[in-house]
Amino acid sequence: MEIKRVVVTGLGALTPIGNTKDEYWDGLVSGKSGAAPITYYDTEKFKTKFACEVKNFNATDFLDRKEARKMDKFAQYAMVAADEAIEDAKLNLEKVDKLRVGVIWGAGIGGLETFQQEVLNFAEGDGTPRFNPFFIPKMIADIAPANISIKHGFMGPNYTTVSACASSANAMFDALNSIRLGYCDVVVTGGSEAAVTIAGMGGFNAMHALSTRNESPETASRPFDGTRDGFVLGEGAGALILEEYEHAKARGAKIYAEVAGGGLSSDAYHMTAPHPEGIGVVEVMKNCLRDAGLQPEDVDHINTHGTSTPLGDVAELKAISKVFGSHAKSININSTKSMTGHLLGAAGAIEAISVILAMEHGIVPPTINHTTVDENIDPELNLTLNKAQKRDVKVAMSNTFGFGGHNACVLFKKLD
Template sequence: MINELNRVVVTGMGIISPIGNNIPEFWKNIINEKNGVAPITKFDTANFKTKFAAEVKEFNGYDYFEKGELRKYDLFTQYALAATQEAVRNANLDFEKLNRNKIGVIWGSGNGGINTFQEQVIEFAKGNGTPRFNPFFIPKMIADIPSGVISIKYGLRGLNFSTISACASSNNAIIDAVNYIRLGKANIIITGGSEAAINESSIGGFNASRALSTKNESPETASRPFDISRDGFVMGEGAGALVLESLETALQRGATIIAEVIGTGMAADAYHLTGTHPEGEGAYLGMLDAIEEANISPDTIDYINAHATSTNMGDLTELKAIERAFGTRKSLAISATKSMTGHLLGAAGAIESIICILAIKNNLVPATINTLEIEEGFKDKFDFVLGKSKHKEINIALNNTFGFGGHIATTVFKKYND
């Protein structure tokens, strides 16, 4: 019988991103407004409407895996394991001294091994229909593999699964991790998300749905959330990993507590396959749910890392939802860091949760770059942090993520107090 829910804290983080492949490098580049967007190098874009993306730079799988092991993993799984390695080290986890039966893994990805799938289908077509597939095709491709591989690597026998809710996937993974720890189903959970979808099929598919920016003449300014001239999102890739644990477990092992997770919210737009509700109904409900669960007043939120992908309708409806949830409050800082990292799809919630946690830790709001003129009717309603990061006391931060299909996932982080 459950008498009291466990408090959940963050004790470790790791990252692979377009602007840094470890937490110190990533945060340095975030606060220095580094832009991760550039022409695509992974394939020939001559015939594509969009020719740029936010690719991970200087990632070498051999820095993390032996050759025989590396061939078993799609790039999205490689990113997941690399980010987790840093998070485990950052959390100072000594698995030999812990009950591994009570340590779980919950991981999110919207696309899974889409590179592997594309490569294998192309090879099949070249073979005139002869079925010659890589024996690792299926485990490299399916989206649940990172959670399984992480558990195998560290011998973790607790709960283990993956979440898929498009661009809300990793935030949903974090929410599930929080809830299972609260219920005592696990003491520690490694959670987060990864994505490696910069290839012909993804860029072509998103182009076909008119979701991507086509500012090929100026790719570094293409991601401009909330700006009146925005024309679509910029695809990114990478992974974010968080170590979550019960407060009791963290204190018992003398862990350094980085932040506390105090609220989670989930909802659905119930409106359209790819479009957001015109009035941001799901976004509003998700934020309201998270605030109510955290048992706080909306006025106590200091910073929102907005989903804000730089799409015309998506950005506008999120602003409508924020105004409905928080009213007009000039002290509420809002920024959209996808302007630097691009949109990491299923991994977005994880790396933007990390940004929220680092913002709290450092009392610094990262900037939205590229944005010059805020959506009409909203520029004077909130503290949009544009161009340069801003020092500000941040005790509580909220992270929004929304996915195709109308999936809504919101998390609330707080500065840890004894």
């Protein structure tokens, strides 16, 4: 079977530091923090009182009011980012074969706000089960790609991957293989999440996973810093149009990058903690390089999972040193979660967009908020601290890991 080449022809982003892919990129390069006090509910009794919310977003600016009411926020975000990516790709929806256009999406949680509100409404009532008829369709994680396909009539593969924070990276890997193997010409892929809710924040606080730096939210997400104390919850969506190379070339599409390969692995270690030596992370990066047919020394830039947790950051950097050896010191390593916070199931998508735009612009966004050296981290690694760095990026890797030990890695390269 012929293995087809796959390229990226469209991007869309709705993030805590920008509501379009261009605004997002500007925020990344300038080192903008998306963290601020939570506006969605009263945080007085919560341990963490801040998050990276999407700002100045009104769903009805993009969606019909009636349709918007039928969607949880995570699905609204998905629709907006996907529409931007489709427009960016300049797909002619009158000419494209919609039987060969898929939508493969990632979401770690799905409609948490909807679930929370319906259960609270029931608990506050008299015991009569009066639930909104759209409760289930708004809540289920697969509804985001369903809504995208319904709007545009895309009749190819359509589903959601759920692997916690690796979800959208898993979705991109599935989209890559759906085109490689000839099942689709085009796939709308990415991920969305909207978990900045009382249940989301309360649950992660109960796990001691979140930063509690309430006095300085904008500096709380500090990957690799010696004083990091947990991740900052974010929300939003990222969308990519993946397309078979000859199909894209035939219609004269702008090509951002080639999707060189992907990899998957499992830590098989713990429900929430990474293996301290990053064994599963070593394997996922090796698998990704092998799938792409590339060598460690080919990689110029890695956007790490880098959540700003004490254990995870060290384990990932140890794994990078093991896989890349002495070349690790020549790689621009960063964590854009220092700016966006952790978008859970959408993290892989927005971080893939970051590495693609880094290749396009020749600039690697910084890891902000670094003030204190962690003696457990190799000081010779270039973590792109506090300021963007110019770099001719020909090959870039994006790492994403999820609770349960789910590891996913995607590799992009400039088109030959």
